[in-house]
Amino acid sequence: MPKAIDMHVHLPTASFLDGALKPFKEPAEAFFRSKVPVREMDEVARLYEELDIVAVLLAWDAETATGLPPLTNDEVAEVVKKYPKQFVGFACVDPWKGKPAVDEMERAITELGLIGAKFHPGIQAFYPNDKQFYPLYEKITELGVPALFHTGTNGLGAGTPGGMGVRLDYTRPIYLDHVAADFPELTIIGAHPAWPWHDEMLAIIGHKSNVFMDLSGWSPKYVPKAIMDEARxxxxxRILFGSDYPFIMPQRWLADFDSMEGFSSEVRQKILHDNAARLLKIA
Ligand SMILES: [Zn+2]
Known part of the structure; x- marks a missing residue:
């Protein structure tokens, strides 16, 4: 059994940083106050092996809204195949692509072996509760895998005029509440602490047992206290560890979490590993 499962890991590859994210990279580096160099996945696998962490790798496709090339499900699946002990993968499709997106989601799970779906409503520019996307959620529910949605503010576009056109309200948790109500069999994970709507997110998690959140993108030291109080x-x-690598290093996240008081070893184990293992059906 690994020490932890990191629910939120981006590929620091050229295909992601200089492709799918290209114009967003520099402002994101400024927002997270760290340079994000391109790395090979072999190096990432070694890091996660040393830390004894299984990483959930996230694909990316926001082509309709951004015009940028996707980080494909095939690329993620290839890395997972090469390092099956270190990595699992979540598929991403662009909801605006309609029926082909539904088919691609099915292919990514059943043929490529990915084990979840990832969406970024902010960058993909869609309201998660828009019924035109419901066939996609029907498919994901039928496939029996969780769906991870970015929630809260965004490092992408941050600190630029107009936020590079990215609207914040797409990532309000309340829209996920509608999806969770209409798809009680679908496991929904809100990525990140959902700031400034973290109370809204906590209300949803408290109300609907199919909703969870990961703590990625923020050091535990800065995660709003209300969330940490609920996590204890x-x-x-219902609350899971995630780093948001390469923007936040997992070793830093874990060290900051270690230094937080009031968590029993049993609760730490749940947040770092057991909750994710149960959702992902992995050991
Ligand atoms: Zn992320």
Missing amino acids: TRLQD
Whole structure:
């Protein structure tokens, strides 16, 4: 059993940083206050092996909204195949691509062996509760895998005039509440602490048992206190570790989490590993 499962890992490859994210990279580096160099996945696999962490690798396709090339499900699947002990993968499709996106989601899960779906409503520019995308959620529900949605503000476009056209309200958690209500069999994970709507997110998790959140993108030290209080107590089975590598290094996240008081070793184990293992059906 690994020490932890990192729910939120981007590929620091040229295909992602200089492709799918290209114009967003520099502002994101400024927002996270760290340079993000291109790396080979062999190096990433070694890092995660040393840390004894299984990483959930995320594909990316926001082509309709951004005009940028996707980081494909095939590329993620290839890396997972090469390092099956270190990595699992979540598929991404562009919801605006319609029926082909539904078919691609099915192919990515059943043929490529990816084990979840990832969406970024902010960059993909869609409201998750828009019924035109429901065939996609029907398919993901039928496939029996979780769907991860970015929530809260965004490092991409941050600090630029007009935020590079990215609208924040797409990533309000309340739209996921509608999806969770209409798809009670679908496991929904809100990525990141959902700031400034973290109370809204906590209300949803408290109300709907098919909704979870990961803590990626923020050091635990800066995660709003309301979330950490729930993570220690009432919602300890529903909150998961994620780093947002390469923007935040997992070793830094873990060190900051270690230094936080008030978490029993049992609760730490749930947040770092057990909750994710249960959702992803991995050991
Ligand atoms: Zn991310």
